[in-house]
Amino acid sequence: MTGIERIGVVGCGLMGAGIAEVCARAGLPVTVVERDAQAARAGRLRITRSLDRATARGRLTAERREATAARITVVDQIEALQDRDLVIEAVAEDERLKADVFARLDDAVTSAHTVLATNTSAIPVIRLAAATGRPEHVVGVHFFNPVPVLRLVELVPSLLTSADTVARAETFVTRRLGKEVVRTSDRAGFVVNALLVPYLLAAIRMAESGTASVEDIDRGMVLGCAHPLGPLALTDLIGLDTTRAIAESLYAEFREPQYAPPPLLSRMVEAGLLGRKSGRGFHRYDEQPQRETAPPG
Known part of the structure; x- marks a missing residue:
């Protein structure tokens, strides 16, 4: 089972920014992809403001805040994710948009062992996995807002997700991020x-x-x-x-x-x-x- 060390996130809205932040806080390098340079700047600002709030409230030291920020790169080219061990899709909750992202990830991500995860709140994972040629590597990893605060993650394998993919995703969430996992079948809405x-x-x-x-x-x-x-x-x-x-x-x-x-x-x-x-x-x-x-x- 290959470990997960390099993280990619697609989308830097409220959820994507939070996911990038918790991964970087865990000491992992994170590349976040946005649709264009303007959105990338806005996403970077969103992450910076969250880190500043955490520092002001005593949840991060100034030193750790700087180290966390330095681990996050926000770009506007999806090809920057080609060597990631895990890519988490976190765009708007729209099935067509998400499926398009997965189709593009299938072309852009060249590593054969990369886990492709979706942060969807309710869309069945198999519908997104079907947009790729590697459905065995696709899994639902559903965080909750605000991501840096809430400890729960729903782990959602589809009917085609491999046992290795599930194990790698769960190990990453629990051991690297320190989150709690509940497993659920691939049905709309999952558990929560x-x-x-x-x-x-x-x-x-x-x-x-x-x-x-x-x-x-x-x-x-x-x-x-x-x-x-x-x-x-x-x-x-x-x-x-x-x-x-x-x-x-x-x-x-x-x-x-x-x-x-x-x-x-x-x-x-x-x-x-x-x-x-x-x-x-x-x-x-x-x-x-x-x-x-x-x-x-």
Whole structure:
């Protein structure tokens, strides 16, 4: 079983930047690919700001912050990933975009032992693996936002993923990154989102029907159930566009009403009210909007 030492990440939005950061914190060299030079600069800035916040809060020393930043290279050419041991796709939650990335990785990555991983929240892994000529090397490695803080990773092999690929991915996540792994079969939503998203959609329907205000729905679950965030604040953190995409993937696979996106969710996404990353969702936010980026072109 070949070890994983050189990491590639495709996409430097909220998730891609977080994945690159935790890999670099673990002492690994990371190459991140964005669609163009402007997006690469924005991605680098996103990583820098995250490292600065961690340093200001005492989670990183100044020395370790500099060493971590030095391990990360952000470029706009997918060919830069040709010699990576592991490449993690972290573009927007859109099946066509992700499949296109995997098709391009199949051409760009020349190492025969490279693990190709997807950070998809809900899309069945086999659909993305089918875009490559090496489905045995493709596996789901689903991190949670914010990646530097949350310890869980869902490990999702498809029907064609080899045992060696699964073992290498799990060893990397647990031993190198210090994360906890849950294994799940290759079904839409996996474990966490299959349980979480119906709850979030129920809260949106409650707000939509006027049963209770957004503030009272969130306060009810924080104070009544000891949740750290209410469901609508959590939807803002995840991103309303991402929540809708996960719901659509779940509904397409299972056709159960609880998975169908409520009209209010769709209207808000169409209006650009995406949550924290756009500065406004169910709540308003003062921080600088951080939009997800499209895959590298």
